[in-house]
Amino acid sequence: MYDFAYHHPKTLAEALAALKDKPEARPVSGGMTLIPTLKMRLSKPSDLVDLNGIKELTGIKVEGNGVTIGGMTRHADVASSADVKKTIPALAQLAALIGDPAVRNRGTIGGSVANADPAADYPAAVVALDATITTTEGKHKADDFFKGLFETALKDGELITAVSFPKPEKAGYEKFRNPASRYAMVGVFVAKTAGGVRVAVTGAGPSVFRVKAMEDALSKNFSSDAIKDIKIPADGLNSDIHGSAEYRAHLVTVMARRAVDQANK
Amino acid sequence: MTIDVAMTVNGKAVSGKVEARTLLVQFLREHLGMTGTHVGCDTSQCGACVVHVDGKSVKSCTILAVQLEGSNVLTIEGLAESAEKLHPMQEAFREHHALQCGFCTPGMVMSAIDMVKRHDYQLDEKTVRHELEGNLCRCTGYHNIVKAILAAAPAMKSAGV
Numbered sequence: 186m187y188d189f190a191y192h193h194p195k196t197l198a199e200a201l202a203a204l205k206d207k208p209e210a211r212p213v214s215g216g217m218t219l220i221p222t223l224k225m226r227l228s229k230p231s232d233l234v235d236l237n238g239i240k241e242l243t244g245i246k247v248e249g250n251g252v253t254i255g256g257m258t259r260h261a262d263v264a265s266s267a268d269v270k271k272t273i274p275a276l277a278q279l280a281a282l283i284g285d286p287a288v289r290n291r292g293t294i295g296g297s298v299a300n301a302d303p304a305a306d307y308p309a310a311v312v313a314l315d316a317t318i319t320t321t322e323g324k325h326k327a328d329d330f331f332k333g334l335f336e337t338a339l340k341d342g343e344l345i346t347a348v349s350f351p352k353p354e355k356a357g358y359e360k361f362r363n364p365a366s367r368y369a370m371v372g373v374f375v376a377k378t379a380g381g382v383r384v385a386v387t388g389a390g391p392s393v394f395r396v397k398a399m400e401d402a403l404s405k406n407f408s409s410d411a412i413k414d415i416k417i418p419a420d421g422l423n424s425d426i427h428g429s430a431e432y433r434a435h436l437v438t439v440m441a442r443r444a445v446d447q448a449n450k
Numbered sequence: 451m452t453i454d455v456a457m458t459v460n461g462k463a464v465s466g467k468v469e470a471r472t473l474l475v476q477f478l479r480e481h482l483g484m485t486g487t488h489v490g491c492d493t494s495q496c497g498a499c500v501v502h503v504d505g506k507s508v509k510s511c512t513i514l515a516v517q518l519e520g521s522n523v524l525t526i527e528g529l530a531e532s533a534e535k536l537h538p539m540q541e542a543f544r545e546h547h548a549l550q551c552g553f554c555t556p557g558m559v560m561s562a563i564d565m566v567k568r569h570d571y572q573l574d575e576k577t578v579r580h581e582l583e584g585n586l587c588r589c590t591g592y593h594n595i596v597k598a599i600l601a602a603a604p605a606m607k608s609a610g611v
Contacts, residue, residue: 190451191470191516220512221494223471233470235517261506285584286564287497290506291513365495367583 186223190232197241197346201321203234204342212236212344214257214296217288242295242346247272251351256295256344264289273314275356275374275448279306282360284367295345298330301337301392303423304368306360308393311348312385313374314356319347334391353378355407357447359440360388363427370428371436375399375444377407384441389422389433399441408449409442457521459484460528468515474508475499477515478525486526486556490586497585500557500564501525507564509584526556529563538609539563542602543595550589561585562599563606571607573600 194200204210210232213219222228236242242257245266252272254263263269264281283289283297283306297307298318311318311327318325322343330338339345353376360372369388376383382403384396402411417437422430456465459482466481478484478501487510490498494512501510502524529537536544539559549555565581566573578596587595 186471188451188469188471191453191514193516193519216512216514216517217494220473220514224492233514237517285497286561286568286581287500287507287509287584288494290508 187226187229189230192232192234193238194234194236195238197239197321197344200234200236200239200344201342203232204344207232208341210234210342214299215259215292216296217284217292218296218300218302236295236344245269248349251349252276253347253349254294256346256348257293258295260284260289260292260294260297261286263294272352273350273356275353275358275376276310276314276350278447279310279358279374282306282358282362282367288367294348298348299337299339299345301331301333301335302368303334303391303393304363304366304370304372304388306358306369306372306387307348309369309372309374309385309387310350310358312393312395313376313383314350314353315376315378315380315383316351317349318345319349320345328395331392336392351378355448357444357449359443359447361436361440371433371440373437373440373444375403375441375448377403377448382407386437386441389437391421391423396437396441403445407445409445412438412441412445415441453516455516455519457518457523459523460525466515470514470516472515473511474501474503474513474515474518474523475510478510478523481515484525484527488553488556490554490557495584495586496554496557497561498554498557500560500585502560502564507561524560526559529559537563538605538611539566539599539602542598542605546594546598546601548590548594548598549587554585554587558582558585558587558595562595562602565599566603566606569603571603573603575600 192203211230212234244255246253260280260283269277356376358374360369371389372387382400384399387393399412419430419434424430451470488498490496499510
């Protein structure tokens with residue numbers, strides 16, 4: 186790992202000040218992706234601004250018709266939250282499937298969403314539940330947030346403060362895990378919301394995406410049989426040592442059906 | 451960038467001057483000379499480096515020493531009351547022969563204790579196997595590790611640890 190200057194702000198304002206005018210500075214939340222990246226020398230930040238001491242970024246609140254989760258809230262806290270389990274059980278289940286217990290004790294929702302790893306779990310929930318991402322610059326709609334491989338609408342120095350998930354009528358998440366990394370080979374989050382059915386896929390493509398054909402079919406009949414014959418094209422999907430694009434395309438339908446069954450339980 | 455860092459390790463106040471990039475596991479092994487915590491994969495997957503930070507299991511190869519200013523760290527060296535009296539989890543690992551080469555054992559023991567406490571001393575085999583997903587053992591096939599953890603849970607409860 187290359188060395189860097191380290192900052193440990195206590196407030197959001199101090200963190201923004203530490204990042205300001207430093208194009209090569211990076212914020213670190215749980216560090217479960219960033220620290221391995223630094224160790225492999227794939228990234229060389231001039232400064233590391235540690236968000237772990239900022240209390241205002243942590244916590245889970247049931248607000249209006251949904252749940253708002255502070256950006257620095259750990260996966261373990263989302264997975265075990267009585268509020269999340271009651272309001273959106275599929276979201277607590279998703280958090281419990283990330284990495285392993287030690288990773289869940291450090292990793293954060295803001296970090297996961299900001300990093301936009303193609304195989305991360307949270308982006309599927311954010312898009313399927315039509316969540317709102319609140320940052321130090323304003324609010325982002327889920328559909329406009331994820332732009333591509335590790336690419337989001339966030340600008341340099343913009344930090345995620347919270348993610349707000351409206352309560353769906355029903356929701357389910359199923360993933361086929363890479364057995365070594367526990368990342369999603371393919372994960373599908375299905376939600377029946379006030380605005381219609383939304384199906385979001387992670388792991389399969391360069392970035393999370395929705396499957397309109399499944400959403401239309403599930404709007405008419407919210408059962409796994411309704412989508413069993415819907416195949417998604419393999420063009421543009423991820424292909425690597427863990428699985429071909431064709432394999433991932435096949436898994437999308439399998440995981441989507443299981444997610445619908447999960448939602449209907 | 452060199453930074454002064456101070457924390458509590460196994461109940462004792464420790465401090466040192468470290469580069470910002472120093473990992474907790476390097477601080478423990480190379481600065482404090484506490485080599486019980488192992489580096490297995492160095493990629494956050496194998497769990498040989500698991501320690502407790504403020505009561506929660508973390509992978510010490512994936513956290514910086516400077517991030518732990520003021521924290522309370524517990525390593526494998528801090529578990530036993532004395533050379534004669536092991537922690538119930540260590541005792542169970544010995545009793546059930548839950549190791550062969552022993553390289554993964556420190557991380558296994560630390561993760562196992564965290565697991566038992568999070569489940570309020572109530573575990574079944576399925577839960578233990580699932581919860582061990584972050585710890586790799588390449589010798590035992592996990593069978594005796596699972597047995598040891600199941601045996602240690604009630605022993606920890608009655609010992610009040």
